Amino acid sequence: MRSGRIQSSASCSASSSSTFPHPPCLSSASRHCKFPRLLSPRALSLSQRVSRNCLVPETTQFSFSKQSSTNRKRLFPVNVGALVTSNTEAISTGPLVAEEKIGVLLLNLGGPETLDDVQPFLFNLFADPDIIRLPRLFRFLQKPLAQFISVLRAPKSKEGYASIGGGSPLRRITDDQAEELRKSLWAKDVPAKVYVGMRYWHPFTEEAIEQIKRDGITKLVVLPLYPQFSISTSGSSLRLLESIFRDDEYLVNMQHTVIPSWYQREGYIKSMANLIEKELQKFDRPEKVVIFFSAHGVPLAYVEEAGDPYKAEMEECVDLIIEELEKRKITNAYTLAYQSRVGPVEWLKPYTDDTIVDLGRKGVKGLLAVPISFVSEHIETLEEIDVEYKELALESGIQNWGRVPALGCEPMFISDLADAVIESLPYVGAMAVSNLEARQSLVPLGSVEELLATYDSQRRELPAPVTVWEWGWTKSAETWNGRAAMLAVLVLLLLEVTTGEGFLHQWGILPLFH
Ligand SMILES: C=CC1=C(C)c2cc3[nH]c(cc4nc(cc5[nH]c(cc1n2)c(C)c5CCC(=O)O)C(CCC(=O)O)=C4C)c(C)c3C=C
Numbered sequence: 001m002r003s004g005r006i007q008s009s010a011s012c013s014a015s016s017s018s019t020f021p022h023p024p025c026l027s028s029a030s031r032h033c034k035f036p037r038l039l040s041p042r043a044l045s046l047s048q049r050v051s052r053n054c055l056v057p058e059t060t061q062f063s064f065s066k067q068s069s070t071n072r073k074r075l076f077p078v079n080v081g082a083l084v085t086s087n088t089e090a091i092s093t094g095p096l097v098a099e100e101k102i103g104v105l106l107l108n109l110g111g112p113e114t115l116d117d118v119q120p121f122l123f124n125l126f127a128d129p130d131i132i133r134l135p136r137l138f139r140f141l142q143k144p145l146a147q148f149i150s151v152l153r154a155p156k157s158k159e160g161y162a163s164i165g166g167g168s169p170l171r172r173i174t175d176d177q178a179e180e181l182r183k184s185l186w187a188k189d190v191p192a193k194v195y196v197g198m199r200y201w202h203p204f205t206e207e208a209i210e211q212i213k214r215d216g217i218t219k220l221v222v223l224p225l226y227p228q229f230s231i232s233t234s235g236s237s238l239r240l241l242e243s244i245f246r247d248d249e250y251l252v253n254m255q256h257t258v259i260p261s262w263y264q265r266e267g268y269i270k271s272m273a274n275l276i277e278k279e280l281q282k283f284d285r286p287e288k289v290v291i292f293f294s295a296h297g298v299p300l301a302y303v304e305e306a307g308d309p310y311k312a313e314m315e316e317c318v319d320l321i322i323e324e325l326e327k328r329k330i331t332n333a334y335t336l337a338y339q340s341r342v343g344p345v346e347w348l349k350p351y352t353d354d355t356i357v358d359l360g361r362k363g364v365k366g367l368l369a370v371p372i373s374f375v376s377e378h379i380e381t382l383e384e385i386d387v388e389y390k391e392l393a394l395e396s397g398i399q400n401w402g403r404v405p406a407l408g409c410e411p412m413f414i415s416d417l418a419d420a421v422i423e424s425l426p427y428v429g430a431m432a433v434s435n436l437e438a439r440q441s442l443v444p445l446g447s448v449e450e451l452l453a454t455y456d457s458q459r460r461e462l463p464a465p466v467t468v469w470e471w472g473w474t475k476s477a478e479t480w481n482g483r484a485a486m487l488a489v490l491v492l493l494l495l496e497v498t499t500g501e502g503f504l505h506q507w508g509i510l511p512l513f514h
């Protein structure tokens with residue numbers, strides 16, 4: 001089989017070989033132009049909105065095809081140190097004074113630590129308006145609906161968590177990453193404190209923020225632990241931070257900056273390439289193995305309707321890793337697919353399961369799975385990939401299976417995260433939008449408000465990714481089941497509100513305001 005990207009027959013609408021014009025940016029030297037107001041999100045066409053990275057001058061065609069990727073600019077600096085120095089000089093925020101207390105806030109998803117945590121964890125997830133975005137009129141239903149869906153989904157999720165030891169390893173791994181990052185920063189003469197703020201489980205972002213206040217942090221770098229930005233992950237955490245910051249006098253005055261995504265950084269790309277290279281060597285005939293990048297999916301509407309840059313960033317990330325492997329003379333065939341879809345709506349394609357079957361049918365005998373959207377082991381690597389997809393691959397005729405571990409605390413990766421933090425420090429509190437130099441930063445930066453204005457500024461209503469009720473097999477049946485269930489919820493609510501009694505009162509969801 002020829003090397004290069006394998007396109008599954010179940011391939012996506014905006015395929016990896018599609019070419020589209022790149023949005024204008026201030027300067028061709030600028031690696032990212034995530035700063036708003038220059039380009040009004042409304043003014044951008046859909047194809048422009050999904051790829052906001054300004055890697056090439058305005059007139060250049062930007063393509064994700066294999067052929068053109070070799071002509072593309074290097075995405076990461078050859079000499080980070082030199083550029084940091086020049087950036088530091090360029091920004092007039094002044095030197096860090098002795099009383100300055102630097103904090104780094106790592107944002108992550110969080111996961112249930114015990115089986116009893118599963119349903120409340122799912123409730124928090126589905127109560128997030130960036131996961132289920134209800135029409136304005138129905139917003140008051142968010143919590144009852146989240147309760148309803150979480151109760152329905154909990155048994156299936158519990159099974160998964162039970163099979164990986166009774167809980168998610170996410171907290172332990174993220175705490176370890178925070179400690180290693182802290183050590184790395186101190187070793188680089190940046191005495192910073194590192195905090196972990198989870199979106200859906202302990203330690204919650206609110207708890208981390210309270211600690212940040214108690215510690216008297218004056219400069220904060222916000223670093224989501226997702227390499228690629230999605231409205232549903234980093235975006236959701238930033239949305240929460242925005243509301244916490246807005247309501248708090250201390251935080252309003254605390255200087256901060258956000259590193260929204262960092263998939264293009266040299267240390268991350270090289271660390272991923274190292275892991276892939278190492279795992280390939282475990283196969284009898286490494287050159288015959290297909291490298292299978294599997295990313296967590298998002299509903300298609302996030303990308304196509306809300307302008308989520310996730311898919312564009314993911315494709316670019318894969319291209320960069322492949323370029324790095326090619327430099328090492330590793331020219332295996334590869335493909336990218338999306339896993340873990342929930343509910344009846346269409347998610348990013350091609351789907352991982354369909355692609356595995358497809359590859360088996362095409363005679364592929366060796367597959368190396370590379371989880372790419374997350375830097376810790378979690379239920380979707382340990383259960384979905386290691387158990388479900390492996391089984392599917394073997395059933396589909398793929399005889400040799402391997403999986404690249406998540407990065408975890410891999411030293412080169414942690415050291416690169418520390419560099420990202422250090423590079424961002426000159427911009428903490430700097431008015432990134434009005435600051436010409438900041439726009440040319442190596443690390444795409446911005447305040448919480450700026451980033452939220454860039455991505456998803458209109459907060460369009462999106463179809464709920466999960467179904468409320470499930471029976472029958474057809475899509476239309478599911479739609480009608482959903483509508484019927486919605487009606488049932490409304491009737492129940494009406495009864496509850498009028499009688500003051502019912503299951504929502506028993507669960508403490510109503511009354512909404514105490
Ligand atoms: C980049 C990573 C992730 C994206 C994008 C994402 C979007 C997304 N997820 C759901 C629904 C669920 N996610 C669940 C678990 C989960 N999700 C991610 C990452 C991304 N999610 C991780 C790492 C995990 C596992 C955490 C752990 O405990 O180990 C779950 C719960 C598990 C299950 O029941 O399957 C749900 C549900 C949606 C709807 C969504 C986009 C809209």
Ligand SMILES: [Fe+2]
Binds near residue numbers: 296
């Ligand atoms: Fe998820």
